[in-house]
Amino acid sequence: MGKLSPLRSTDGHTTLLPSSDILFWNSHFQEIDRSGTFLQLQIRQMIVTAIEDGRLPLGMRMPSSRDLASLLKVSRNTIVIAYEQLVDQNFLVARERSGYFVTGLPKQIAGYRDSGPPSVRAEQSRWTERFALRPSAFRNIVKPLDWQNYPYPFIFGQFDPTLFPTNDWRESARAAMSVPEINNWARDMIDGDDPALIEQLQRQVLPRRGIRARSDEIMMTIGAQHALYLIAKLFVTRETSVGMEDPGYPDARNIFGMLTSNVIPLRVDEEGLVPDEAFERCALAYVTASHQCPTAVTMSLERRRKLLAIAKAKNILLVEDDYESELIPEGNDLPPLASLDRDQNVLYVGSLSKVLAPGLRLGYVVAPAPVIRELRALRRLMLRHPPLNNQRVAALFIGLGHYRTHLHQVARVLFERARLLDQLLPKALPTCRWTRAAGSTSYWVSCPTGTDATRLADSARAEGVVIEPGDVFSIREDDTSHCFRLGFSSIRTDRIEPGMKRLGAVLSGT
Known part of the structure; x- marks a missing residue:
């Protein structure tokens, strides 16, 4: 012993x-x-x-x-x-x-353990031969999982504890745990959604974007990305020509690329997606009109109308990802394509996650009723519906007025951060160019030619600064290998200035 x-x-x-x-x-x-x-x-x-x-x-x-x-x-x-x-x-x-x-039976019973595991390489080879595709090999946006442990996280769209409405969310969650509410959400809705949340989207969320929709024209998803996957699965075959903004959202590019070999890169300028001949060859096109991902430019009203006119003439289905609606009240809000569409050529994808927290995973699709009907049938085969308890909490949060109050408070803080960065960028990164449209929570920064933004990001992280290299956003990595995205929704205001000083020092030393 x-x-x-x-x-x-x-x-x-x-x-x-x-x-x-x-x-x-x-x-x-x-x-x-x-x-x-x-x-x-x-x-x-x-x-x-x-x-x-x-x-x-x-x-x-x-x-x-x-x-x-x-x-x-x-x-x-x-x-x-x-x-x-x-x-x-x-x-x-x-x-x-x-x-x-x-007394619980272990997953690894003794007989299996004693036999000895196969080598990692042999095991990998065995499974690789069976895979129909290899999603792990796709180029994706990569953020350190422990980004909150870094003092200067300039990353986009992540949870900021200082902005989350903790008390209001708790009140909504407690209300959803009452016996009458549990009776509402504990049942299986098969392919349905919480009618209370659909109603709140109709009353308080969509009208802010100028969109009016019937209840049979709205479906909830587990985040906007889930919505994109369902839409792609419903409309895209191996021969379908899909237009992708280039640079653009990598996950959308990967989703469409899994289903078709005909992904067409679409040019982007200072007004967003360019509706040129390449666009006219598409059967479906993915568009981020409000804030182009990742350049953060806003599509002009004239460009939006032209895009819709061509889509009507060429029978092009537009998937509008309004991933970042106007969180910051700057300038005149432009209507999304869906609110201007009179020909039912736009499928609108939105999210509550960007406004509250990405871990919430609540998105939605607004589309003509026949499309929603098929999307519901497809979603049922995957997961039936997003958890109804989460839907009911969100419905109560919106219905109790917390959503509107939260938007007002977040807008004030983000506006302050944007103004501060507008002042600091010329001093910290004098050799770079950047774009950010009104209302966006990120900057697209272009460094001098020859700069390796991935290497810059690695060096910056060693100094406690987290940025997002830009090569992953382009179909050809070299096109944006000198660029990076600088987000400010996840970094405390008091840490922006010292963080920018460190980033500037790292850039000048590379």
């Missing part, structure tokens, strides 16, 4: 455990967040994970509640509650006068 070590729990109990046992059990609880809440839930989850991946085998005796409480320096009640819950869930069994034992 190993050396005995004294341990004391929060209730003063002292116990002795072999040192080897301390090391073993500590290894299962290394990720516990003592500064966080719900320690009991964290402990349960870690035990379940250890059981399911085979680290706690069937029949193994768990430490007593006192011993584990001493080891983790938590109250004994926390461990007792966790153990009792795991017994109820059949992960543990309690034996009188003996303690708690593992």
Whole structure:
């Protein structure tokens, strides 16, 4: 037996455990967040994970509640509650006068583990031969998962804790947990959506963009990207000619590229997508008119009308991604293509995630009723409908007036950040050019020819500054390899100036 070590729990109990046992059990609880809440839930989850991946085998005796409480320096009640819950869930069994034992069946049974895993290369080769496609090989926007740990995150469209309406969202979530509300959203809607959320979109969200739609012309999705995938699956075959803004949104390009070999790059200028001969050859075209992704320029009203006229004459279906509607009240708001369309040639994709938080994953499609009917049938085959509890919380959030208040508060903060960057950019990046249309929350920065923006981003990250290299936005990487996107919705206002100074110093040193 190993050396005995004294341990004391929060209730003063002292116990002795072999040192080897301390090391073993500590290894299962290394990720516990003592500064966080719900320690009991964290402990349960870690035990379940250890059981399911085979680290706690069937029949193994768990430490007593006192011993584990001493080891983790938590109250004994926390461990007792966790153990009792795991017994109820059949992960543990309690034996009188003996303690708690593992009873849940691990995913990796002993016979499989003892046989030895195949080599990584052989395993990869085995599966690669079976794949119908390789989405992991696509070029995607890459952001560090721990971007919030960097002091100067100039990235686009991510969660800013200082702007999230925590109290208002909690009120809406609590209201959605009442018994009458649970009775509304707990049922299976098959291919339907929460009628309360559809109604709020009709009343308060879409009218802000000049769009009027019937309830049978709206469908909820799990984010705007899900909407794009459904639309592509419904309309695109291997021969369909799909127009993509170039530079443009990489995920949309990848979605369409999976389904057709005929993706046509469409030129972009200071007014957005150019409706030239290449555009006229398209059967479907993806458009970001309000703020072109990633250049952030706004399509003029004259260009919008011309685009719609050509789409009507050439029978082109337009997919309008209004991913960033006017969050910042600057200048005159231009109507989206969908509000100008009189010929039902526009499928409108919107999102609540950009306004609130990307983790919310609530988007929507506005389209003619026959299109929505088919999209619902297609969505049903994938996931039926987005979770109704989340839909009801969002409906209450909008209906209680929190949505309008939140937009006003966010607009004020983002406007302040934009004005500050307008002043700092010429000083910090004097050799660069940039574009940002009114209302956008990012700048598209073009560095001097020969600059490698990917290398710049790597060097900047070492200094705590996160930016998004631009090569991924173009079909040909070299076209925008000297560019990067500079977002400001996710960085605190007081960190913008020191962050820009660091970025400028890094650029001047490359």
